[in-house]
Amino acid sequence: QTVIAFGCLMSDMWLGEFDCVSPEVFHSALEKQYPAFRKKSQQDAQEFLICVLNELHEALKVRAQLLERRCVTNAKASRGSIGETSIITQLFEGQLSYEITCLECKSTTERPESFTVLSLPVPSKRACSLEDCLKCFFQQDTLTWNNQIHCSWCGTKQDAVVKGTITKAPQIIVFHLKRFEWRDKHKGKLSTTIRYPLSNLDLSPYAAPPFCRGAEYSLRAVVNHSGFLDDGHYTALCEHSVTKNWYSFDDEQVTAIPNSSVQTNTAYLLFY
Numbered sequence: 001q002t003v004i005a006f007g008c009l010m011s012d013m014w015l016g017e018f019d020c021v022s023p024e025v026f027h028s029a030l031e032k033q034y035p036a037f038r039k040k041s042q043q044d045a046q047e048f049l050i051c052v053l054n055e056l057h058e059a060l061k062v063r064a065q066l067l068e069r070r071c072v073t074n075a076k077a078s079r080g081s082i083g084e085t086s087i088i089t090q091l092f093e094g095q096l097s098y099e100i101t102c103l104e105c106k107s108t109t110e111r112p113e114s115f116t117v118l119s120l121p122v123p124s125k126r127a128c129s130l131e132d133c134l135k136c137f138f139q140q141d142t143l144t145w146n147n148q149i150h151c152s153w154c155g156t157k158q159d160a161v162v163k164g165t166i167t168k169a170p171q172i173i174v175f176h177l178k179r180f181e182w183r184d185k186h187k188g189k190l191s192t193t194i195r196y197p198l199s200n201l202d203l204s205p206y207a208a209p210p211f212c213r214g215a216e217y218s219l220r221a222v223v224n225h226s227g228f229l230d231d232g233h234y235t236a237l238c239e240h241s242v243t244k245n246w247y248s249f250d251d252e253q254v255t256a257i258p259n260s261s262v263q264t265n266t267a268y269l270l271f272y
Helices: 002-015 024-033 045-071 075-081 087-092 130-138
Strands: 094-102 108-115 117-120 127-129 141-143 160-168 174-177 180-183 186-189 193-195 221-227 232-239 246-250 253-257 267-271
Touching (some): 002 045, 024 045, 045 087, 117 130, 127 130, 130 160
Parallel strands (some): 117 174
Antiparallel strands (some): 094 108, 141 160, 221 232, 221 267
16 A cells, blocks of 8 residues: 555656645555654654655565566576565665684675665764764774673673774665764754755765776755654655756745755755
C-alpha cells in the first residue's frame, strides 16, 4: 500500500494538474507501518526519511525478486543472484570502511558499514561549513576506556584508533546535520549557520583511492527546520530536474526562488 501511495503521489506531482499536492494519503499508508508518526506532535524528518526509504526498499525488493525468478530458469543461479537490492539501494546506498588499529600490537582490521544517510556532527556553535562537518566526521578517533576494542591478536581489550573512508559513493548522498544535542540532560538545538556548496562538492578526500573518480556532487534539495525540538516547522527547497530552477515548499505555498536563496541558516537535511 505504501509504495502504491508513493507512486500515486509522484504521478500527481509530475502531471502538474494542481498548484500543490498533499501527501496525506501516502502519510496515512506509512503511519500504519510506523505508528510513531500517528502522533500529532512534531517528528524528526531524518527518522521519517529513513522509514520511507526502508519501506520502499522492502516493497520494491520483493517485486525485483519475483521478476528475477520468472526470468532466470536456472534455480541455483536465481537463488544466488537475489540479494538485498532495490532501486532504493542502487540510488541511496553507500559504503564506509572503518580501519581500526590496535595501539598495543599495531594490528589493523577493517569493518565495512552500509549507509543511506550520513549524520554529520556540527563542530561549531556559531558558523562553519559542510566541509568542516565532513572533516570532523572522517577524522581519526581514539578509542579508550569504555570504548576500547577487543584485539584478537593481543587477546585483551586495548586502546585503538579508528578512521573511516568511503569505499562506495552513492548516486544520491544525503547529509543529516546533527543540530539536536544533549545539554545537561535536556535536548537542545544548534542554530549554527552551515555553509554548503550548490555544486562541485568533492568527496574524494574522504574516499578510498579506487573510488575517488566521479565523487563530485551537486545540491538538489534541502530540508529546513525552524523553531525548536518540540515546536518547529519544516520546509523544503528543491531544484526542478528539468528546468534547473529552484522552488521553496512551505505547506501549500510553492514559490520560485533564486539560487542565492538556497543557502539558509536552518538547513537540516542536504540531498546531493
